[in-house]
Amino acid sequence: MKRKVIIAGNWKMHKTAQEGCTFVKDLAPLVEEQEVYIAPSFMAIKPLVDLKTPIVIGAQNMHDAVEGAYTGEVSAQMLKDVGAQFVILGHSERRHVFGESDELINRKIKRALEEGIQPIFCIGETLEEREQGRTHEVLKRQIDTGLAGVNLDTLILAYEPVWAIGTGKTATPEIAEEAHEFCRQYVGDRPILYGGSVKPDNAEALLAQPNIDGFLVGGASLSVETFSKIIEVNKKVIR
Numbered sequence: 001m002k003r004k005v006i007i008a009g010n011w012k013m014h015k016t017a018q019e020g021c022t023f024v025k026d027l028a029p030l031v032e033e034q035e036v037y038i039a040p041s042f043m044a045i046k047p048l049v050d051l052k053t054p055i056v057i058g059a060q061n062m063h064d065a066v067e068g069a070y071t072g073e074v075s076a077q078m079l080k081d082v083g084a085q086f087v088i089l090g091h092s093e094r095r096h097v098f099g100e101s102d103e104l105i106n107r108k109i110k111r112a113l114e115e116g117i118q119p120i121f122c123i124g125e126t127l128e129e130r131e132q133g134r135t136h137e138v139l140k141r142q143i144d145t146g147l148a149g150v151n152l153d154t155l156i157l158a159y160e161p162v163w164a165i166g167t168g169k170t171a172t173p174e175i176a177e178e179a180h181e182f183c184r185q186y187v188g189d190r191p192i193l194y195g196g197s198v199k200p201d202n203a204e205a206l207l208a209q210p211n212i213d214g215f216l217v218g219g220a221s222l223s224v225e226t227f228s229k230i231i232e233v234n235k236k237v238i239r
């Protein structure tokens with residue numbers, strides 16, 4: 001059975017609510033059958049949900065506790081309340097800039113699921129780990145711990161090699177497919193997205209790979225022109 005393709009945009013710390021609304025209004029007419037997700041800043045989630053377009057709106061992070069004295073944090077219940085349908089967890093910037101551990105990410109995934117929010121769980125090796133031949137070991141550890149005790153029914157996995165994120169260095173379709181095939185044994189038929197410098201000109205060859213079920217796009221999701229071209233690729237590729 002062909003798995004559905006998901007094209008997700010991660011806006012990181014870009015776009016105000018107003019800029020986001022303009023973007024989504026421009027993009028929505030270009031989205032037909034495709035599954036298109038956007039993760040804006042927390043501040044823009046409700047305004048984008050309120051536009052009621054077919055684009056699925058979610059968050060880039062959340063806290064793992066139900067509630068409490070956690071100054072500056074946002075809970076799963078708060079995300080749910082404003083209409084967020086998914087949350088990106090374990091992104092390499094959260095792991096490497098904010099020091100998130102596999103155990104913390106596991107708790108966040110469980111909390112999101114308890115609240116009925118779909119997790120996009122990101123994993124990926126650093127350049128050093130790849131060069132040391134440790135890619136599979138790292139991915140296995142991230143999956144084993146991150147998904148311990150997790151019901152996979154609504155999970156989306158995203159393979160994002162750290163060396164390809166925001167660097168302009170995309171994994172070749174062969175390198176990405178090899179990693180996706182490795183991850184497939186752990187998540188069965190759940191979608192596995194590729195992320196790391198996805199652009200309109202490399203999207204087609206990546207999506208043609210049997211185990212690549214879509215993308216998590218950073219930089220190229222910030223312009224309607226480039227993001228819509230990536231969404232279009234989905235129509236052309238026969239997998």
Ligand code: PGA
Nearest residue numbers: 165166196197217218219
């Ligand atoms: P990039 O980011 O497309 O800018 O490399 C991908 C991501 O961080 O999810």
